[in-house]
Amino acid sequence: MEIVVAFLFVxxxxxxxxxxxxxxxxxxxxxxxxxxxxxxxAEPAAELDSLLTNPSRERARRP
Known part of the structure; x- marks a missing residue:
């Protein structure tokens, strides 16, 4: 009986x-x-090279 109650609960x-x-x-x-x-x-894709190279260029431009 306990197994039936446990099964119903699940x-x-x-x-x-x-x-x-x-x-x-x-x-x-x-x-x-x-x-x-x-x-x-259909989803936009990002290239790995652009993800790795762009942040270093942006850091150099910031004052």
């Missing part, structure tokens, strides 16, 4: 977490189940 907790994640997804905080993955080809 099911209720997982269901509640799923509903909370769906609510957060509707509000735009996370991607959970309803929205697909973002297409990485």
């Amino acid at each position: 099911v209720v907790v997982l269901f509640g977490l799923d509903r909370m994640m769906l609510w957060l997804e509707r509000r735009g905080h996370v991607n959970w189940r309803r929205t697909g993955r973002r297409r990485l080809s």
